[in-house]
Amino acid sequence: MTAITAPSAPRVAIIGGGLAGLAAAAALVEAGWSVSIYEARRRVGGRAASFEDPVTGGLVDACQHVAMGCCTNFLDLCRQTGVADALRCDRTLFFIAPDGSRAACTPSRLLPAPLHLAPLLLRMKHFTLTERIRLGLGMLRLARYRVGATGGPGTAAAWLAAIGQPPRVIEYFWRPVLESALGESIDLVSVEAARKVAVDGFLAHPQAADVFVPLEPLGTLFGERIAGWLEQRGVAVHTGVIVTGLDRGTDGRGQAVRCGDVEHSFDAVIVAVPWRQAGRLVPDLVPTADESLTGSPITAVHLWFDRPVIDLPHAVFLGFTSQWVFRGDESQNADPGYCQVVISASRGLLDGDRQRLLETVVEEIRHTFPAARAARLTESRIVTDPTAVLSVRPGVDAVRPRATTAAGNIFLAGDWTATGWPSTMEGAVRSGRLAAEAVGTALGRPVTGMVADLPKGWIVKAIVGK
Ligand SMILES: Cc1cc2nc3c(=O)[nH]c(=O)nc-3n(C[C@H](O)[C@H](O)[C@H](O)COP(=O)(O)OP(=O)(O)OC[C@H]3O[C@@H](n4cnc5c(N)ncnc54)[C@H](O)[C@@H]3O)c2cc1C
Structure with missing residues (x-):
């Protein structure tokens, strides 16, 4: 695949290669723009990331991510970039009551x-x-x-x-x-x-x-496949590059992305990093957001048993410390005895006692899944992201900024910006697409990014309004 960018195409720099940055890049490159992504980590994908499995040496997701059928823009990005084959659609939710039923x-x-x-x-x-x-x-x-x-x-x-x-x-x-x-x-x-x-x-x-479960590690899906799709179309994906500042003119407009001593000039820039980092790069453009937004932690407990223990693809626990368990998927080359327990809003969980958390979660798995009772736990790992998602508290929408800023050619994206969605992969993709559309409008070359929500039938409209 050769680059489709015209030689005279406006240059857009995207700071941050999470889903927001990737979605913005995909929309812009398809509209013929010249796009460069600057990502601090070794791989793109941001918080939707994987680490190396100590048992198999393959990739394990830092935390299981799922999307729902209503996530139309996330699912569309997966179709656009050719990775939709790596999502399994599950229609059944399994609930496990406190008595194990x-x-x-x-x-x-x-x-x-x-x-x-x-x-x-x-x-x-x-x-x-x-x-x-x-x-x-x-x-x-x-x-x-x-x-x-x-x-x-x-x-x-x-x-x-x-x-x-x-x-x-x-x-x-x-x-x-x-x-x-x-x-x-x-x-x-x-x-x-x-x-x-x-x-x-x-x-x-x-x-x-509907629940969409990735069948490949997120590091492969976003970090390699979507990155590869973008590169094939001419996007310059710079990983391991920390943007240390933005050079601005006296009128406030952005001129260049600074990475240490190196500068990269641009016609427009999308700042697609979380709010604290955005507050450091463009403090005058996100003052309220930087001070008043709060993150919520999510904990993933990774368990490796010496045999398969979970007989469901995933299940929601009711009234347990564990909230949602996922079985390792064979197509991910996961170890057959691997499973992951996800606990949202995990601040102060069991007074921060990690050993107690591990014992509690293993006991709950054994209580619920008989095959786990005779199984030996061979490996475990607890991963907590303290600011996994934006805490969507009352009043938060009033301080989530829009994509456009007072600086004309500087735009904001990220799951924390004003998308109308909670801080999710769908929110991130929407924010990137909204930012790409805003860049197009500002520079007079329209870009189409967003797709429609699932249509509401007349009964639903009668209940909730349009
Ligand atoms: C534990 C956990 C579980 C989750 N579960 C789900 C789920 O099941 N379903 C769901 O829909 N969502 C889930 N989410 C939320 C989802 O991961 C995020 O909403 C989404 O990935 C955010 O994307 P983003 O692009 O806005 O930000 P990020 O993914 O944070 O991307 C920002 C990027 O900017 C880079 N960066 C920051 N500063 C700089 C700099 N100065 N220079 C260069 N690069 C920089 C960062 O390295 C990062 O890659 C979960 C999140 C976590 C952490």
């Missing part, structure tokens, strides 16, 4: 939204019929929530309690589902963020809640 819940493909959720609710045998009806009504009420409807912003947990959701429904449905989707405790997230999950992730469309 299992519920396999699959939304209907045939019933129109939101009735497609009826089979899912019916299969939640760990709830009484009354609890299931109240859960369904609570979801509809959340979907109809309007900002200010309850007299001011509040947290999701407080709002759910205030509308009378039963404590068991809050603990065994809302908490695990919302915390996995938002990466933050329901005691802290806003009602708006919870509503986004309920509407876009469940109610809107029969495929909205």
